[in-house]
Amino acid sequence: MPEECILLAHGDGGALTHRLVQEIFLRHFDHPALRDLTDAALLHLPEGRLAMTTDTFVVKPLFFPGGDIGKLAVAGTVNDLAVSGARPLYLTAAFILEEGFPLADLEQVVASLARTAREAGVAVVAGDTKVVERGCGDGVYINTTGAGVVPAGRDLGYHRIMPGDAVIVNGTIGDHGLAILSKRAGIEFDTPVESDCAPMNGLTDMLLERFAEAVRFMRDPTRGGVATTLNEVAQSTGLNIILEEQALPVREEVQGAAELLGLDPLYLANEGKVLIVAAPEAVEEILTTLRRHPLGLNAAAIGRVEAGTGVGRGPGQGAGQRTGQGSGQGAGRGRVFLRTPLGGHRIVDMLAGDPLPRIC
Amino acid sequence: MPEECILLAHGDGGALTHRLVQEIFLRHFDHPALRDLTDAALLHLPEGRLAMTTDTFVVKPLFFPGGDIGKLAVAGTVNDLAVSGARPLYLTAAFILEEGFPLADLEQVVASLARTAREAGVAVVAGDTKVVERGCGDGVYINTTGAGVVPAGRDLGYHRIMPGDAVIVNGTIGDHGLAILSKRAGIEFDTPVESDCAPMNGLTDMLLERFAEAVRFMRDPTRGGVATTLNEVAQSTGLNIILEEQALPVREEVQGAAELLGLDPLYLANEGKVLIVAAPEAVEEILTTLRRHPLGLNAAAIGRVEAGTGVGRGPGQGAGQRTGQGSGQGAGRGRVFLRTPLGGHRIVDMLAGDPLPRIC
Amino acid sequence: MCLAAPSRITAIQEGGFLAEVESFGNKRTVGLTLVPEAKVGDYVLVHAGFAVQILDEEAALDSLKAWEEILAAAKGGA
Amino acid sequence: MCLAAPSRITAIQEGGFLAEVESFGNKRTVGLTLVPEAKVGDYVLVHAGFAVQILDEEAALDSLKAWEEILAAAKGGA
Amino acid sequence: MHKEILKRFRDPELGRQMAEQVRERLDRLTDRLGRRVNVMEFCGTHTAAISRTGIRELLKPHVHLMSGPGCPVCVSDYVDIDRVIALAGMSGAIIATFGDMMKVPGSRTTLLEEKARGADVRVVFSSLDALAIARENADRAVIFVGVGFETTAPTAAVTVEQAVQEGRDNFFLYSLHKITPPAMMALLPDRDLQVDGILLPGHVSLITGRGYWDFLSRDLALPGVVAGFELLELLSAVDALASSLLEERCAVINAYGRAVREEGNLSALDALARCFDLQEGHWRGLGIVPASALKLKPELAPWDAEVRFPLENRPAAPPKGCLCGEILKGKKTPFDCPLFASRCEPARPVGPCMVSHEGTCATYYRYERFIR
Amino acid sequence: MHKEILKRFRDPELGRQMAEQVRERLDRLTDRLGRRVNVMEFCGTHTAAISRTGIRELLKPHVHLMSGPGCPVCVSDYVDIDRVIALAGMSGAIIATFGDMMKVPGSRTTLLEEKARGADVRVVFSSLDALAIARENADRAVIFVGVGFETTAPTAAVTVEQAVQEGRDNFFLYSLHKITPPAMMALLPDRDLQVDGILLPGHVSLITGRGYWDFLSRDLALPGVVAGFELLELLSAVDALASSLLEERCAVINAYGRAVREEGNLSALDALARCFDLQEGHWRGLGIVPASALKLKPELAPWDAEVRFPLENRPAAPPKGCLCGEILKGKKTPFDCPLFASRCEPARPVGPCMVSHEGTCATYYRYERFIR
Ligand code: SF4
Ligand code: SF4
Ligand SMILES: [Mg+2]
Numbered sequence A, B: 001m002p003e004e005c006i007l008l009a010h011g012d013g014g015a016l017t018h019r020l021v022q023e024i025f026l027r028h029f030d031h032p033a034l035r036d037l038t039d040a041a042l043l044h045l046p047e048g049r050l051a052m053t054t055d056t057f058v059v060k061p062l063f064f065p066g067g068d069i070g071k072l073a074v075a076g077t078v079n080d081l082a083v084s085g086a087r088p089l090y091l092t093a094a095f096i097l098e099e100g101f102p103l104a105d106l107e108q109v110v111a112s113l114a115r116t117a118r119e120a121g122v123a124v125v126a127g128d129t130k131v132v133e134r135g136c137g138d139g140v141y142i143n144t145t146g147a148g149v150v151p152a153g154r155d156l157g158y159h160r161i162m163p164g165d166a167v168i169v170n171g172t173i174g175d176h177g178l179a180i181l182s183k184r185a186g187i188e189f190d191t192p193v194e195s196d197c198a199p200m201n202g203l204t205d206m207l208l209e210r211f212a213e214a215v216r217f218m219r220d221p222t223r224g225g226v227a228t229t230l231n232e233v234a235q236s237t238g239l240n241i242i243l244e245e246q247a248l249p250v251r252e253e254v255q256g257a258a259e260l261l262g263l264d265p266l267y268l269a270n271e272g273k274v275l276i277v278a279a280p281e282a283v284e285e286i287l288t289t290l291r292r293h294p295l296g297l298n299a300a301a302i303g304r305v306e307a308g309t310g311v312g313r314g315p316g317q318g319a320g321q322r323t324g325q326g327s328g329q330g331a332g333r334g335r336v337f338l339r340t341p342l343g344g345h346r347i348v349d350m351l352a353g354d355p356l357p358r359i360c
Numbered sequence C, D: 001m002c003l004a005a006p007s008r009i010t011a012i013q014e015g016g017f018l019a020e021v022e023s024f025g026n027k028r029t030v031g032l033t034l035v036p037e038a039k040v041g042d043y044v045l046v047h048a049g050f051a052v053q054i055l056d057e058e059a060a061l062d063s064l065k066a067w068e069e070i071l072a073a074a075k076g077g078a
Numbered sequence E, F: 001m002h003k004e005i006l007k008r009f010r011d012p013e014l015g016r017q018m019a020e021q022v023r024e025r026l027d028r029l030t031d032r033l034g035r036r037v038n039v040m041e042f043c044g045t046h047t048a049a050i051s052r053t054g055i056r057e058l059l060k061p062h063v064h065l066m067s068g069p070g071c072p073v074c075v076s077d078y079v080d081i082d083r084v085i086a087l088a089g090m091s092g093a094i095i096a097t098f099g100d101m102m103k104v105p106g107s108r109t110t111l112l113e114e115k116a117r118g119a120d121v122r123v124v125f126s127s128l129d130a131l132a133i134a135r136e137n138a139d140r141a142v143i144f145v146g147v148g149f150e151t152t153a154p155t156a157a158v159t160v161e162q163a164v165q166e167g168r169d170n171f172f173l174y175s176l177h178k179i180t181p182p183a184m185m186a187l188l189p190d191r192d193l194q195v196d197g198i199l200l201p202g203h204v205s206l207i208t209g210r211g212y213w214d215f216l217s218r219d220l221a222l223p224g225v226v227a228g229f230e231l232l233e234l235l236s237a238v239d240a241l242a243s244s245l246l247e248e249r250c251a252v253i254n255a256y257g258r259a260v261r262e263e264g265n266l267s268a269l270d271a272l273a274r275c276f277d278l279q280e281g282h283w284r285g286l287g288i289v290p291a292s293a294l295k296l297k298p299e300l301a302p303w304d305a306e307v308r309f310p311l312e313n314r315p316a317a318p319p320k321g322c323l324c325g326e327i328l329k330g331k332k333t334p335f336d337c338p339l340f341a342s343r344c345e346p347a348r349p350v351g352p353c354m355v356s357h358e359g360t361c362a363t364y365y366r367y368e369r370f371i372r
């Protein structure tokens, strides 16, 4: 048994690096551009605008109910392309391995990443492996960068959001965040909740093919949850968003666990959810369409867009004004509110600080 | 003074993340695709094949003679595109920050990255920031992924390498590896050697514009050095490469320090060097051209390609044969040799294990 | 002042110091020292990792009934 | 058996335990305890972080001269 | 089963009806008093629940629901936070504490920042987790910073007893535990406040029992209601208080019967009596309050971080402009603070009331900032 | 200045001429003996230099340049490596050693793998660096694993003396240091080897002096030449040996005059005498060789890792098929080993000879694998 775990030499670019690449990476990723291990992949790109996005995955634990870091690394990046209206085509995958990381775990992560990429219909076309000393990493970190193409005729963005538009989500919120939290050191508890982690490009592409006009904007509410993502929308557009507390799809297990830990599902991360801002007249049809897709069974309209309290509407001004101001103060900018069942309102803010479990 | 260093909350996607992005990243990176902070950048791509490459930079120390991790993160990825024949256009930049990392250092790294990108003529179009707990990172790691375009008519690759071709390098070898090593904990010594870290797309583009036919193949000898890179060429083509020991451009300071530490400059990393395999008849003209460029002043022809010892020539077979075999054994595959001044030969192998300093 | 969430005791560990509790399918282990009289099946309030009180279901139902009656009366009376 | 690289002493630290040495522009600090007689300007062989011997330049030049003479003689004789 | 009950406790339709009735009673009171009635919710969890459910907004025209000093994190004084931070700097020490304590500003820094700079500070959910850390790090000092009122203090007490029983000599409690009545006595007689009635902390009461609060009616002639935390529980508690005031009954009523007994939790009260002595305590806002702090008894000194790692007593000035003190007393609201939502926000709190999720400033920031 | 001299010592033109002369002399010897002459380079640094410069290939038809056991890493036995690995597993311990030691296989694992699994193992360039680590980690045991022959042992000796002087009680030496003559005496009389002459280790000699080797001519009737490491020094040393053999002079000649004195380095020899006693040593390949290991004197026991952290003596079997033992004796070449360059390679060495950069198997792998 020569080595069962990652050694520093696996990252020095020499013989062990080559073996690792051959015996683990190339065995799972099969694309002509990868096979020669040249410096860059040379690829064909169909007509349309190029879409690019990058994300690094540092999730803890690496394996969690409903997924693992490999699956997440594909879903996260594919989803960022998908919600931008793009068809994801290519992924690069870069690994930071910590000395001592078990090779068996690496192989499991790589296999999962490859499987998810196949399911999403994207090809891993370039990669990189670095090994850092023990105590300078945490098992494995993965960066995936995605490239895709936005077909002609698609135009999503803040600039298309209007007062009166509806806010839709394709299913229950907070599942991923809670599933991860339940495995975090010092908080462990058993939960039936699984991460919703999944590539959504199939769902978004279907939606955009049918509702190119009615869908104004999409975004995946990942870190910071639905609350933070909608605050970004409100701040960037200068429009208010009013959520209906009773309309929010939250699994009762998530609600229960969140109360146990003193958390709010609105701030828990999602990895298979998309927030859709759509024309009000299309809402019912969009919901019907979503609910026919496996990733949209619990789709719901959760709120609406209203005129903001003052200046700063439109993406240009919104963005300009935002720079260097920090969050949350100043008058006349878009806000997110939640209407309670009783009819009262409360603010829904951005996440501020890690959602630590607390006693009070 | 609220926070002078990175806190975990800078990475939670909430208010502090937004402030960090606004106050550090967006202040240095200015591209329309970035400004809206949407999920993906939407970009125009000129005619040609899309080239993609990814690399993570985990260099220690972060600041070293001749550069820093920010400069390196641009140079490394730009160079991988450049040696593939592409014109680099877009970069994504993803940061893994360790809790406690000084914000001032981060700003310095980001500024350097932005400056180098401007110099190389590439735009940073998407980014990501993650914060990991203290002891799970090392200050900052950066992944850059690059996209570029290979103009029509350019065709570089193993398949074009032929016996008789010359191997050229654009300058002295080992500078980067030594500069880094001199700052490594436990080995510190003062050296006048600086890293050669620089984006080479200007140089390669100039070369390919003039010698599209004569230049068969290019590669940047980074991790593992010239020895490892040429071994990859030999193994992939089934051809031998014969280096002339006396022709290798090595700074005497590098040679001296390497002897002090028991190292071989052939295995030291370079970050501003390109190995060029070219038709023999064009060598002189190529050298003249290179030497007129600031990054090619010490260009030299260092060896030649010869028929290998048996089967396995040509890229297809070479690559297929390689899979799953590990390095260095088996008969009839391409090898790298070095001819000593005395006329004897010795093998030049891949790097095997970190080039640790040793006493014997 | 103090968050506390209702959970059902599903098991009591040997010695009676710890119990498994369940709430909407979520399971945790909590300290039982402060409610030594608790039994499997009891609903308890959990605070800072300890069961701190046994919930009185009858009292809860009484409250509900009282409210409903009062509100019905008020409506009737209105 | 033992790598040793020639370096020039550029400074001797107080106490004489450590010296700065220089080799092709590269500078290090090495232990000097094993060659207490060394002076600034001497060339020493450095092994495992210590100067272990002072190099004798005259002897080196003698060797060179001897070889050159012998080889010249051999050539002349051939 | 309990699931069903909870659902009905949160039923919006019942809530609306109940709110109607409360409003009606409160308006009658207003007519009688010639002003809105002042009700203080002492407990921060009540503060958060009243804001989150929208009750505060809904009842604003009818009652002034004042927020009291009932967040144990918020009332921890600079002096104590600075000491904890000093302990975090001891080589080899591990500090374990609840999440909210991480961001509380001492006079110069927070535990969160010290952690970023290298201190070993761990967030735990329970004192039991801290004890487990001590077991796993037998060669390091593990200091559990216990904070909380009567609800939480018993959990720390039995954990120390467990450590004693195990002979675990590297586990220490730094007790910032406090009891609530002395603070009420220091606060409520204040003429400026004009408190007419008080919503009593439901989870403190489940330890102490309802009877614990009889001093309110007896000594201060104030009516009180022990309240739960669900929509209907909150409304019915306000309703009960309004009824008492209307009927000029001055008693302490238990409106959280499913959790609170007359005599409280005797096991927990025993644990408190076994482990703690009452000493004077530093309360942010209230200053030094006699016999309000729970400190380990002398016989538990080997497990008492304050005894084992004595520190100099360096007074520290509260941050300039912060009105926490006044807000904790209920005399000012966060909207009166010039720093509120400008220099002071949850991501970078100036005062402790902006730190804890149930701190008054943080609650108003989160739920009420633009709703006035 | 020295720069210039070094350049001329490496001059290829002079080298070619010198090689011509050596070949001529060697061929005359071959004629006289009826076989190629057998010359052993004892020293691994010579092995590497002879391969790297191409001298071995160039002279192959004229002389058999045999590689001896002159790599201190390679001759370290499994028993010792296993013990060092066991020390690395002690909680809190820091192991500091030279880079090459990291990959030497014990019977089950290497220091490199143990480091990957969490052991704190640090590569140092000098024993002084290890002492500095001890200063910075005053509460942890820092064990410097010293390995090397007469050249290196004095550096460890004066470092221990420095630790004693500083009163540094957390620095320990695990001495794997050995001296070379006993190994030569155990090896060279072997009839099978038919060694005709020996290239003596230049850097051992600069400590010991030329006179140290007179036992070779006196007791074994073998001629020897102390050789340097540059191209011309190596060739001239072989030339001198050929001359001696031709002229049937049996003496030990110093051909490394710029570094080696007759009497050696007296300060270093004094340090060895002050700190070390000779004991029997485990040599991989040679087995137990009496009076060959340098172990700290009893009065330095508080700094002796073997005394302070005694370990059970568990014998371990060498890996199946590895010919290291025979190769270290010069009786086999790496090409005779079935594992060479198949299962055994520098990235995953089976035997220690494949580990050290100057190990015979590693040298042949790196420089000579396809040149036969
Ligand atoms: S808003 Fe901030 S500064 Fe103002 S009182 Fe509240 S905590 Fe203090
Ligand atoms: S090649 Fe490897 S297995 Fe064979 S003798 Fe050398 S070290 Fe031992
Ligand atoms: Mg490259």
Ligand SMILES: [Mg+2]
Binding pocket: A053, A054, A055, A080, B039, B040, B127, B128
């Ligand atoms: Mg992204």
Ligand SMILES: [Mg+2]
Binding pocket: A055, A076, A077, A080, A222
């Ligand atoms: Mg994403």
Ligand SMILES: [Mg+2]
Binding pocket: A079, A080, A219, A220, A221, A222, B039
């Ligand atoms: Mg996204």
Ligand SMILES: [Mg+2]
Binding pocket: A127, A128, A129, B054, B055, B056
């Ligand atoms: Mg790479």
Ligand SMILES: [Mg+2]
Binding pocket: A134, A135, A136, A137, A138, A139, B135, B136
């Ligand atoms: Mg780790």
Ligand SMILES: [Mg+2]
Binding pocket: A039, A040, A127, A128, B053, B054, B055, B080
């Ligand atoms: Mg790359």
Ligand SMILES: [Mg+2]
Binding pocket: B055, B076, B077, B080, B222
């Ligand atoms: Mg690269």
Ligand SMILES: [Mg+2]
Binding pocket: A054, A055, A056, B127, B128, B129
């Ligand atoms: Mg991101």
Ligand SMILES: [Mg+2]
Binding pocket: A135, A136, B134, B135, B136, B137, B138, B139
């Ligand atoms: Mg670190």
